[in-house]
Amino acid sequence: MSAKDIKRLQEWDIIFFSDSTIQYYSELVKHLGTCSRYQLLGNLLANTEIKKMQNKVLAIKGKMGGHEYYEFSIEPEKLLKIGYVLHRNEANKNMMPTYQRIIKRKRLKEVQSFINDGGYFPNSIIISIDSGGRKLQFDESPTKLDDSISKIGVLHLPKRYHSAYIIDGQHRLYGYSDSEYANTNSIPIVAFVDLDRSEQLKLFMDINENQKSVSKTLRITLNSDMLWDSPNQNERRDAIRSKIAQMCGEEQSS
Template sequence: MSSIEFPCLEIAQPIGVFYIGVMAQSDLIEISKSDVIHIDKDERDIETVSGLERPISRLRVKELQEYVKNIDAAFPTGVIIAVSAMDVEFDRNQKVMKLRRGDDVATIIDGQHRIEGLKGLPPTFRFDMNVTIFVDMDPEDQAAIFSTINLKQVPVSKSITYELFEYARSRSPQKTCHQIARRLNQSSGSPFKDKIMILGVAHDKDKETLTQAAFIKPLEKLIVPEKQAMADRDALKRGRHIPKPTEVEVRTKRLVFRSWFLDDQDSKIAQTIVNYFAAVEAVWPKAWGVKTPGLVLNRTTGYNALMRVLPLLLFKLGIDEVHSIEDFASFLSLVTLTDDDFNPNIFKPGSSGEAILYQRLLSNMKIDESQPWKGLTVKSI
């Protein structure tokens, strides 16, 4: 009978003996199957849940299939599978395990999305996986392992993720946005001075209104489409050329900072953000400058709405140069809202309040969202 042979170690823990081995991704894909959760209801409407792994997220699989192609792709944590004793042989002296070949040999306890992601690689590509193997493990113990792994994990803060890009040597949209956030938070005279919660920096809770991730996410969207950010990072790390966006791409995707980023002109991006929000602060000094309970302009709701307006203003003013505070203020001064209007009674915190504020800003500035580049005469400030 055909078998897969690979190096393996025997591990003893309170749950019993299990094995940790190194398998080629093609072999792991061949023998693995997911015991996907399914729910049946009997006549008394009592749910009986069987199976371990969660249903496959096609979006997650697609993301991982792109990720494994990156130059620095890695799955350092192990996939966990269960196999029958009839399908396995382990040589303690040689520290080698043999598994029967077949698509029904291994049940995935944890790691189905990583395994599906590996299917994006050609079979001849080498991507070794560390695999934890339980032999003749009963369903109750399988469920206990699965729940321990998946119910007790603490998600990593997005702000931590962006902070880690500080250590990257190559350029990337994520690193550029992280550096701009730090620069604007530290610079004297910046409208964001001490307003961003930077990790590893002493916090001034009387001033901070935005998390690092909240500041970066809308900015990154003006540099690169969300689904393309990791591809940009990979291309730059490999030293590949990224073509400039077409005019249609800039307008439809609002990539107003992409050309500057690709030309290594991050300072122009930072200065534009400074001038724009300095204009916001000039028009609404109280709502932007002071952290006051109830005011939403300098928090995520207001910031997101203003960042959605920014590319439309740049289409009006021109995206090839850094515009002055006065240029931006000439538009913002058309808005009839006062400092005290930026309250949760009018603009509820969250996406609904953000959308209402965004539409109010466009309406007052008479900007057509579908064709924002058409001419508009505004009063000078």
């Protein structure tokens, strides 16, 4: 498809799946099985309202690292509907920078079996909520502590597909897909609001920097995205070199 044709399709609100996009979803099905539908729906129906979705959660509002955030618990099925994972793939290159690798099927099966056997993960899933340019509604409770900057209340989540980027915890979240516990368990969430993609990438790297699961190769490619607009010319030059090598190795059109 030429650039002009793709632009024309976008003007008519027609979604075009290139060969690389079809290959991405084919691979996704191999790895995720039926729960790959959440990524597909997030792509096809981005910003579409999910009718009748219960979107209110009890939450604590706080500040950390210069950002406001919310802590709450939610049923996995609800987060799966609004969640989206920025997989590093040519199919998602229009949403760069992306930073997640596709879950391995073996690993996902292990997590699903663990959950179905009554296991649980007490650590929080980290997300960034896309507000769509509108301030999130937070009904603050009159109950408060004078010496605390934290607030408690009711948070109204967006009732839209593709409105919550999963920064950390995709294995734990997708492990609940098709599980009997998807609607009967609740999982802890730390939610930032409208984090820039570069900030999401940095947070992902900060969380995973010392974990064995993040390979040196992935850290280098993620670093190229983070340094792309660096004010330091040497860092930008390193980012360009890494990006050229990555494109030559991954893209058919390179």
